[in-house]
Structures are given as C-alpha cells and as structure tokens.
Amino acid sequence: MPRIRPRRLRGTPAMRTLVREVEVRGSQLVLPMFVGERSATISSMPGVRRHDLDSLRRAADSAVAAGVGGLMLFGVPDDADKDDAGAQGLAPDGILQRGLRALRDEVGDSTVIMADTCLDEFTSHGHCGLLLPDGSVDNDATVTSYVEMAIAQAEAGAHVVSPSGMMDGQVAAIRQGLDEAGHDGVAILAYAAKYASSFYGPFREAVTSSLQGDRKSYQQDPANRREGLREAVLDLAEGADMVMVKPAGYYLDVLADVAAVSDVPVAAYQVSGEYSMIEAAAERGWIDRNRAVEESVTAIVRAGADIVLTYWAEELAGWLK
Numbered sequence: 001m002p003r004i005r006p007r008r009l010r011g012t013p014a015m016r017t018l019v020r021e022v023e024v025r026g027s028q029l030v031l032p033m034f035v036g037e038r039s040a041t042i043s044s045m046p047g048v049r050r051h052d053l054d055s056l057r058r059a060a061d062s063a064v065a066a067g068v069g070g071l072m073l074f075g076v077p078d079d080a081d082k083d084d085a086g087a088q089g090l091a092p093d094g095i096l097q098r099g100l101r102a103l104r105d106e107v108g109d110s111t112v113i114m115a116d117t118c119l120d121e122f123t124s125h126g127h128c129g130l131l132l133p134d135g136s137v138d139n140d141a142t143v144t145s146y147v148e149m150a151i152a153q154a155e156a157g158a159h160v161v162s163p164s165g166m167m168d169g170q171v172a173a174i175r176q177g178l179d180e181a182g183h184d185g186v187a188i189l190a191y192a193a194k195y196a197s198s199f200y201g202p203f204r205e206a207v208t209s210s211l212q213g214d215r216k217s218y219q220q221d222p223a224n225r226r227e228g229l230r231e232a233v234l235d236l237a238e239g240a241d242m243v244m245v246k247p248a249g250y251y252l253d254v255l256a257d258v259a260a261v262s263d264v265p266v267a268a269y270q271v272s273g274e275y276s277m278i279e280a281a282a283e284r285g286w287i288d289r290n291r292a293v294e295e296s297v298t299a300i301v302r303a304g305a306d307i308v309l310t311y312w313a314e315e316l317a318g319w320l321k
C-alpha cells in the first residue's frame with residue numbers, strides 16, 4: 001500500500017482550488033482584432049469578425065467591459081490599396097491608423113492598445129517586407145519601413161507597437177525611431193520567437209492575404225528550440241519591453257525557455273489555427289468546447305506566459321470574472 005498518495009490533494013474541489021498552481025486572469029488576456037473598410041465574417045474563424053470602424057468601437061467597449069487586459073489591432077486594407085511596398089501600412093490615414101485612432105478615442109487609456117507592426121497585410125505579394133529583384137525579402141530596407149510604420153502607429157494612439165516580421169535588428173531600429181520622434185513612452189512588444197507555422201492559416205483568410213511563396217527565410221523553423229531563445233535574447237538586448245512566442249500551444253518548450261531568462265513580461269500568441277481547431281472539433285461534438293478553451297489557455301500560462309493573446313480573450317475574461 002502506498003504511503004505517499006498524491007490523490008489526497010485532489011479529493012475535493014476546495015482542496016484542488018487550494019493547491020492550484022496557476023490561475024488565468026482576464027486582465028492578462030489580449031484580444032486580437034481586425035479592422036477593414038467594411039465588416040465581414042471570417043468563415044474559418046467562427047465567432048471572429050473583421051470590423052469596420054463603428055463595429056470596432058462597439059467590440060472594443062464590450063471586450064473592455066469583460067475585463068480583457070489589452071487589444072491587438074490588425075489592419076485589413078482593400079485589395080486595391082495594397083502595393084509592393086505596403087505603403088498604406090505607413091500612411092497616417094491607412095486603415096490600421098484610422099482603427100487605432102478610433103480605438104484610442106473610444107476606450108482611451110482604460111485598456112492597452114497594441115498595433116501589429118508588419119507589412120504583410122498591406123503588400124500585394126503578401127510578404128512581411130520589401131522584396132529584392134530576386135524575390136527575397138530585403139531585411140534592412142524593410143526595417144526602415146517598420147520604423148516609419150511604428151511612428152505612424154504611435155501617432156495614431158497605440159500604447160504598444162508589435163514588430164512581427166522577424167527582420168534582424170527591427171527592435172533596436174524601432175526603439176531609436178520612436179525615441180527620436182518623441183515617442184519614448186510607447187512600448188515595444190517584440191515577436192521574438194515566431195515560427196513559420198501552418199497554424200496561421202485562418203488568419204490569412206482574416207486579413208485576405210495573398211501570400212506568394214512562404215515565409216521560411218524570415219520566420220523560424222519549427223524544429224528549432226535553441227534558436228527561439230536566441231531570438232528572444234537578442235530582442236531583450238535591443239530594448240524590447242515585452243517578448244512574445246508564437247504560436248503558443250505547440251511551442252510551450254520555447255515559451256518556458258524564454259520565460260526562464262526574460263527580465264521583461266513574456267507574451268504568447270494562441271494563433272488562429274489553434275482557435276479554429278478547437279472550434280471545429282467542438283462544432284462536431286468531439287470535444288467539450290469551454291473546457292478545451294480554458295485548458296488550452298491555462299497550459300500557456302502554466303508554461304510561463306504573463307500575457308496571452310487569444311481570440312477567446314473576451315469570452316474567457318467574462319467567465320473568469
């Protein structure tokens with residue numbers, strides 16, 4: 001007969017609550033949101049919408065009321081407004097900047113407004129940067145565009161800019177550019193370890209991306225764990241205020257590695273595919289949706305995330321109140 005019985009600590013709900021190691025808080029959840037010229041549903045992401053400026057304001061109010069900690073905004077220009085350079089991503093009146101202004105006007109400082117700082121939604125070829133004649137992404141020219149984009153976002157009211165293009169040196173350059181433009185109070189959430197993942201599939205529908213080729217020359221190889229840590233350490237040295245691992249659920253080892261060394265808050269992005277898989281399985285009655293939602297986010301927090309970006313942020317924050 002065993003003398004040591006771990007089951008003693010699982011016997012009643014009260015005992016389980018007493019010994020619980022982590023608990024998800026609504027205030028640590030960030031809701032990714034899409035803004036376009038008109039509102040639309042996203043067939044591969046049931047329950048998620050692309051907003052126009054008016055519905056964006058209403059949705060932001062509702063998320064803030066539910067208790068989320070922040071909003072991450074992505075801009076979705078009309079196809080006619082996309083070009084090789086992604087110019088609308090930098091324009092003061094581009095859709096993302098108009099969305100940021102609407103958000104800041106609507107919710108002020110009552111939540112943290114974050115902007116995706118990347119060109120892929122705005123380029124006709126769908127890559128995260130400017131292309132060289134041979135079709136590869138030009139790192140340093142792209143970083144120059146990101147700096148301008150980050151300044152436009154800060155001017156439109158973003159509290160946080162979030163470079164997600166995985167260009168070398170992007171964090172240091174954006175920090176310097178923001179500071180020189182007088183935005184030393186705007187924080188940088190660096191997508192430090194971002195993998196070339198199949199789980200971004202539904203997002204590409206959400207932002208009507210027309211990606212030609214793949215992103216493997218700038219996003220990381222899913223096989224590489226050590227490299228994720230290297231990227232995070234570099235971003236910390238470049239001045240990142242927060243670092244992010246993405247996707248989340250399949251990269252918990254990378255997340256735990258980063259959390260172990262980071263001296264700034266660590267975020268993880270539960271991406272579109274992670275969302276859609278659970279929604280699709282639940283729709284078929286194959287899993288218990290609400291339990292799977294909470295479990296998936298709890299696992300990300302357990303692995304070391306201080307902040308979780310999730311399309312369930314509002315709903316989950318509501319449950320956790």
Ligand code: PBG
Binds near residue numbers: 199
């Ligand atoms: C790039 C970006 C992407 C996502 C967030 N930022 C797409 C990509 O890198 O291909 C994906 C998010 C998701 O799948 O939910 N701007």
